[in-house]
Amino acid sequence: MAKIVAAAAVSALLMFSGLFPVRAAVAGDAVGEPSARIVEFGVYDVVSSPVDQSGAVSGTANAVRGLRLLQGTDRVPARVGVNFGMRFQLIGSAAAYPIETRVVYPKAMVNPETGRSATVETFGAEIKPGPNYHGFTFEHEWELLPGVWRFQIYSRGRLLLEKAFTVYRPGDQV
Template sequence: MASETRFPSMLRIFAAAAALALLAPPGLAPSRAMAEQPRVEILDHGIYETGARTTVPMPISVSGKMNLVSNVRLTEKTREVMGQLGTSFGFRYRIHGVPEGATVTIRTRHPRLTNPETGKSMTYGEREQQASDGGERYTGYSFDATYEIAEGEWSFQILYAGRVIGEQKFKVVVPIN
């Protein structure tokens, strides 16, 4: 007598799995509205003209201070910056997928800078700010003192929960006089 073993076809298995997924309660089915992953949308980058400035303390920086600026306007889209006094460069961006009011870290990496007044020497600056999900922001650097002008790679990083979620790099070139 012949024996018969029944193996369901792959098509039947897939059909059964699809039917079960459709019948599953909403809490067990995969969510279409999964939380957006933290990320940075870069709007533009380069040389900027800035409006009014307010200087505030920034302990984790070589100068010990930073400028809060308003009315930023891109004047040249570039990743190569001429290191000259008064030059401001950086980028405008939006943060997505981070809870409103959460803390993000803004880190500026640069070649070694040494403040001649204090002797303080650093290769980065760091500050914290409150995230505004989808709100437009500007982060940059202005060469306000000659010791700040250092040739090489400069990088602006935005970190959330200790992880870099956005970065913009520039190459600063010092002109030969």
């Protein structure tokens, strides 16, 4: 049950199952378009419950009820049970706003039970003003893909924000 975590203010976050330096993309050039900034990133303790997400490689997502940053880092151990991602905030939007979240994997993620695979997973969400969360939970061995993972936030086809994490196997030289 991998989860890519998408947004909605911290009190009602959605986590959909499943980065190098911070790069905040420009957004805000077009009239009415918000920009975005990363509030924090790293490894989190996440309290969540599963929900159906048929479009995900795992077939599930998580509704996040709580989250706490454990370690601010962009280096993540590939270990079942690890949650990582970023909290971000839209700037210039006072109301709920539609976005698209993407996770770009370092290589194809393949679910051996279903044969479903993806190198990029995309999910739509409507987020509220305030801190939002986008991340991933390793729940299966087949999700533990070492390399650079990119978490992206898009609005109307424009990249607003991107954060890269380097996932490594504990014990490997990095």
